Every structure is written in structure tokens, then in C-alpha cells.
Amino acid sequence: MFTWKTMLLQDSASPLMEQLTFFHDHTLLILIIITVLVGQLMLTLFTNKYIHRYLLEGQTIEIIWTVLPAITLIFIAVPSLRLIYILDEINSPMITIKSIGHQWYWSYEYSDFKNIEFDSYMIPIDEMKPWNFRLLDVDNRITVPYESQIRMIITAADVIHSWTIPSLGVKIDATPGRLNQTSFIINRAGLFFGQCSEICGANHSFMPIVIESITPNFFIKWISKMTEI
Amino acid sequence: MSFAAAALKLEDLKTAPFDPRFPNTNQTRYCYQSYVDYYRCQKIRGKDYAPCEYFKKVFHSVCPNAWVEKWDAQREEGTFPGNI
Numbered sequence: 625m626f627t628w629k630t631m632l633l634q635d636s637a638s639p640l641m642e643q644l645t646f647f648h649d650h651t652l653l654i655l656i657i658i659t660v661l662v663g664q665l666m667l668t669l670f671t672n673k674y675i676h677r678y679l680l681e682g683q684t685i686e687i688i689w690t691v692l693p694a695i696t697l698i699f700i701a702v703p704s705l706r707l708i709y710i711l712d713e714i715n716s717p718m719i720t721i722k723s724i725g726h727q728w729y730w731s732y733e734y735s736d737f738k739n740i741e742f743d744s745y746m747i748p749i750d751e752m753k754p755w756n757f758r759l760l761d762v763d764n765r766i767t768v769p770y771e772s773q774i775r776m777i778i779t780a781a782d783v784i785h786s787w788t789i790p791s792l793g794v795k796i797d798a799t800p801g802r803l804n805q806t807s808f809i810i811n812r813a814g815l816f817f818g819q820c821s822e823i824c825g826a827n828h829s830f831m832p833i834v835i836e837s838i839t840p841n842f843f844i845k846w847i848s849k850m851t852e853i
Numbered sequence: 854m855s856f857a858a859a860a861l862k863l864e865d866l867k868t869a870p871f872d873p874r875f876p877n878t879n880q881t882r883y884c885y886q887s888y889v890d891y892y893r894c895q896k897i898r899g900k901d902y903a904p905c906e907y908f909k910k911v912f913h914s915v916c917p918n919a920w921v922e923k924w925d926a927q928r929e930e931g932t933f934p935g936n937i
């Protein structure tokens with residue numbers, strides 16, 4: 625169903641996504657101003673009957689409409705660059721999670737403690753429980769502690785995939801033979817959904833990503849449980 | 854293996870730190886270099902030299918398990934391309 629929420633950005637659940645949302649709104653505001661200004665200009669051109677006798681060689685107006693857009697672009701470029709460098713930063717991650725894209729599922733590895741490996745398949749429609757989200761829920765979620773820095777190492781086993789969680793502001797290609805790194809900090813507990821974002825074959829739409837964010841103490845318990853298995 | 858599962862505490866959560874040699878998104882080299890460093894370290898300082906274990910922790914945290922298995926097989930066959 626189409627709602628305002630499907631049109632706008634998802635609610636942010638990480639400091640990075642907060643910044644990205646601010647940047648999006650800031651840029652959109654500038655775009656609206658430009659659109660209204662140019663629209664008004666075009667409209668008046670079409671609707672009046674004036675003829676300009678001295679159309680050529682207007683040095684003053686040429687300077688104004690060259691310099692003003694340049695300044696406007698700076699106001700977009702500077703916060704954009706700032707964000708790029710913030711997104712790249714990784715300080716002292718608490719855990720590293722490896723995610724490997726396959727045709728067509730994701731597999732995850734937690735190897736900081738003991739080796740935990742599992743595959744994460746979408747729940748097919750005929751096996752869905754009433755509380756599941758269609759095409760979004762998976763059988764094994766990635767469990768992650770909140771308010772801790774998580775380093776994700778993303779790669780692929782066959783073709784390029786892309787690992788994405790919109791509400792955390794994370795999207796990175798999973799390329800075979802290469803390890804890509806991103807990191808995030810989740811603000812709160814909850815479930816966060818994403819989908820493969822690089823056309824990777826027939827079932828590209830059916831390899832979602834689900835993060836289950838829990839307290840660090842419960843995460844320790846989860847890790848202990850998983851290592852026992 | 855000697856890890857008593859219940860004894861795991863929040864302070865035990867440690868992972869490969871940020872390495873200023875690999876400040877980029879591409880961390881492939883961090884994984885590979887740590888793998889090579891581990892076996893080179895063992896070759897030079899002997900199998901029981903404890904500081905080598907650091908590299909092992911790092912490459913286990915960063916490398917996909919499939920890569921490690923592949924390289925292990927290559928080392929056994931003697932076809933590993935790296936300088937160990």
C-alpha cells in the first residue's frame with residue numbers, strides 16, 4: 625500500500641542515518657527553492673507580452689546567474705563531503721560480522737569468539753506465519769547488540785550483490801573476491817529490514833536482510849547459546 | 854574450544870582493531886596480510902610463540918571462512934602464492 629511513509633525515508637535507527645536524513649532534507653529544500661524560482665521565471669516569460677530591446681550583452685545578469693549557482697553547489701557539496709568521510713570512519717568496533725552474498729541468500733559468520741556460521745533464507749509465502757512480513761522475513765536473523773559499533777565485512781561468493789539496511793543508513797556492494805567494510809551503531813532495539821540492492825539473478829528480490837537488535841547482555845547470551853550448538 | 858560458553862562476558866567481546874595500513878572500505882588486504890603474517894610469524898618464531906596468535910585472531914575475524922579453507926588447502930599442496 626502506498627502511504628507517505630513509503631515515499632519518504634525510513635525512520636532512522638542509527639546516528640549515520642540521522643545525518644543522512646538531515647542532508648536529504650537540506651538538499652531537497654534547496655531543490656524546491658530552485659524549482660519554484662525557475663518555474664516562476666518560465667511562467668512569467670510565457671505569460672507576458674514584453675520584448676527585450678537589449679537582449680544581448682547583459683554582463684551583470686550573466687555574472688549573477690553564474691556565481692549564485694556556484695555558491696548553491698558549495699552549500700550542497702560541503703555537507704555531502706563531510707558525510708562521506710563520516711560514513712567511512714571506523715573507530716573501535718566491538719564485533720565483526722561477515723556477510724557473504726550467494727545466489728540467492730545471505731550467509732553470516734561471527735568469528736570473533738568461536739565460529740558461528742549460518743545461512744539466512746527468506747521465508748516463502750506458503751510457510752509464512754501470520755506475524756511474518758511477506759518477502760521480508762528470514763529464517764535466521766542477524767542478531768546484533770545495540771549502542772555498540774558493529775563492523776560488517778561484506779563479500780559475495782558468485783555474483784555481485786548489495787547489502788542494505790535503509791534505516792541504518794548502510795548500503796554496500798558485495799563483490800566476489802573483495803572484502804568491503806562498513807560499520808554502524810544501532811540506537812535502539814528492534815527489527816531492521818533490507819533487501820539485496822544489486823540485480824543478481826532470478827531470485828534477486830527474494831534475498832532479504834533482517835537485523836535483530838537486542839541489548840548487549842542478551843547478545844552475550846545469544847552468542848553463548850550459538851556456540852553450544 | 855576451552856571457551857566455557859556461560860563464562861562469556863561483555864568484556865570478552867574483542868575483534869580485529871582498526872588498522873591504519875588499511876583505512877579504506879576495501880579490507881581484502883587486511884585479511885590476506887594477516888593470514889600471511891600469521892604463518893610467516895610461526896615459521897620464524899616457532900609454532901608456540903604466543904604473539905603470533907594475534908594475527909590468527911585478526912584473520913579469523915576478517916577473512917571469510919571459505920577463503921581461509923581455500924588458502925589452507927593451497928598451503929598443504931604447496932600452491933599458496935604468498936610469501937610465507
Ligand SMILES: [Cu+2]
Nearest residue numbers: 785820824828
Ligand atoms: Cu543479490
